[in-house]
Amino acid sequence: MDSNTKSDAYAVWAEWGPALRISREERMAECFPEVSEADRLAFLSEFEIVRAEIWKVAEEGAEKRHTKEAFEKRMTDRFPWMKREALDKAWFLANYYAWHEGYDKR
Numbered sequence: 001m002d003s004n005t006k007s008d009a010y011a012v013w014a015e016w017g018p019a020l021r022i023s024r025e026e027r028m029a030e031c032f033p034e035v036s037e038a039d040r041l042a043f044l045s046e047f048e049i050v051r052a053e054i055w056k057v058a059e060e061g062a063e064k065r066h067t068k069e070a071f072e073k074r075m076t077d078r079f080p081w082m083k084r085e086a087l088d089k090a091w092f093l094a095n096y097y098a099w100h101e102g103y104d105k106r
Contacts, residue, residue: 003081005035006043010086013047014093050079054094061106062098 012031013024022030028040035043057071066074071094072087082090098104 004083005032006081007083007086008032009035009040009043010047010050010082011089013044014086014089046079050075050082050090053078054090055097057094058097058101059103061104062095064098064104064106 009028009032012019012027015027019027024044025040028035028043029037032040053075057066057074060066062071068091071091075082075087075090095104
């Protein structure tokens with residue numbers, strides 16, 4: 001399996017809005033039927049680690065303390081499979097969480 005598939009799977013995992021009415025497991029199976037269930041479950045576990053890293057960046061103030069380029073380097077150093085759409089979603093989430101929780105006000 002190539003890193004594009006994993007990156008695309010993260011973009012689906014990170015969806016908001018009406019997509020959240022469908023479980024992540026179900027969305028992943030529907031969008032990536034060619035990926036084995038074991039691999040999809042492994043993705044889900046790793047995406048939780050990605051989420052934790054995004055929260056760390058948010059707690060640090062996100063764009064108040066980091067450039068997008070520095071954030072992307074941090075993420076791709078840890079998760080080399082992340083491509084443009086995944087990185088953009090992760091950056092959005094870090095900034096949203098920082099704003100929503102007030103971490104950007106520190």
